[in-house]
Amino acid sequence: EPEVTQTPSHQVTQMGQEVILRCVPISNHLYFYWYRQILGQKVEFLVSFYNNEISEKSEIFDDQFSVERPDGSNFTLKIRSTKLEDSAMYFCASSSTGTDYNEQFFGPGTRLTVL
Amino acid sequence: KNQVEQSPQSLIILEGKNCTLQCNYTVSPFSNLRWYKQDTGRGPVSLTIMTFSENTKSNGRYTATLDADTKQSSLHITASQLSDSASYICVVRLSGGYQKVTFGTGTKLQVIP
Numbered sequence: 034e035p036e037v038t039q040t041p042s043h044q045v046t047q048m049g050q051e052v053i054l055r056c057v058p059i060s061n062h063l064y065f066y067w068y069r070q071i072l073g074q075k076v077e078f079l080v081s082f083y084n085n086e087i088s089e090k091s092e093i094f095d096d097q098f099s100v101e102r103p104d105g106s107n108f109t110l111k112i113r114s115t116k117l118e119d120s121a122m123y124f125c126a127s128s129s130t131g132t133d134y135n136e137q138f139f140g141p142g143t144r145l146t147v148l
Numbered sequence: 149k150n151q152v153e154q155s156p157q158s159l160i161i162l163e164g165k166n167c168t169l170q171c172n173y174t175v176s177p178f179s180n181l182r183w184y185k186q187d188t189g190r191g192p193v194s195l196t197i198m199t200f201s202e203n204t205k206s207n208g209r210y211t212a213t214l215d216a217d218t219k220q221s222s223l224h225i226t227a228s229q230l231s232d233s234a235s236y237i238c239v240v241r242l243s244g245g246y247q248k249v250t251f252g253t254g255t256k257l258q259v260i261p
Contacts (some may be wrong), residue, residue, distance in 0.1 A: 037191070064247065075254060076192065076237065081247035089247045124191050133179040133241055134199070137249075139191025 035059045037140035039125050045146045046115055054110045054143045056125030065108045066126040066137060067100065069093070076124065082108065083131060115147045150175040152240050152252035160258045165228055169255045171221040171238030179243035183212050183223045186235045186254070195223070195236075228259045 038057045046052050058065050067079040080090040082100050099111045108127075112119055122142045128135040152173045161167050173181070180199045184192035196207045198214040198221060205212050209232075211224045225232055238252035 066247065068251075076251040078248045078250075083247075091248065126191070131247060133243055133246075134197065136182075136194050136197070139193070141190050 037125055037127055037138050039140040039143050041143060042141070043144045043146070045148065048117060048147055049114050052112050052115055052145065054123050054145070056108045056140055057106050058108055058125065058127030059138055062127035062129050064128045064131050064135070065102070067110045068124040068126065069121040070124065071121045117147050120145055120147045150250050152238055152250050154238050154252040154255050156255060157253070158256040160260060161228055163228060163230055163259050163261050166224065166226050167228060167257065169223045169236050171252055173219050173238070173240045175240040175242060175250055177243045178216065179241040181214060181221050182239045183210070184237040184239055186237055188234070192237055230259050230261065233257060233259045
């Protein structure tokens with residue numbers, strides 16, 4: 034069964050460093066998403082991406098964040114200068130359509146620890 | 149403000165027992181509501197989707213209900229198993245083609261032998 038994969042599973046970085054989190058969405062999906070979950074808190078939407086551009090983003094997704102689909106399979110989230118409060122689990126998701134009823138399939142997440 | 153609240157925050161039940169989890173939302177305009185199961189350290193997995201016109205839907209031992217008038221949903225788990233131990237998250241979607249969804253706070257369920 035096709036699934037969303039994410040690498041690395043755990044990333045440790047120093048405050049101020051740039052990190053790139055990688056995701057491989059399900060192959061025939063067209064819509065891609067990033068979410069984050071700070072430890073003990075609820076999952077929060079960051080951004081959605083379709084047709085090589087951002088379709089929606091939340092207030093969390095500020096200028097420190099960027100997304101890219103560098104090739105036909107990867108979808109990346111870059112944090113330019115990490116802060117302590119960026120420590121969280123980051124989930125990538127993908128869906129085949131953008132309708133209200135589309136099911137988003139989530140990856141296993143990347144745990145980002147900023148020291 | 150669009151919010152999704154769940155109760156209880158955590159729950160411990162004996163294997164074989166039933167339980168019901170609650171979700172209240174203020175999201176508007178409402179499109180649909182999904183219940184997700186999230187195992188520790190994993191991404192959420194969809195269990196069921198409820199649209200405005202649906203009152204109840206089952207998926208195996210999981211039965212979801214929706215009251216769109218009171219903006220409440222429940223997830224009933226029948227004959228619980230140890231593998232049901234997970235967080236259960238209610239996620240509400242706005243209508244109008246928005247991709248953003250609002251996650252609930254989750255209920256952490258622990259099934260013990």
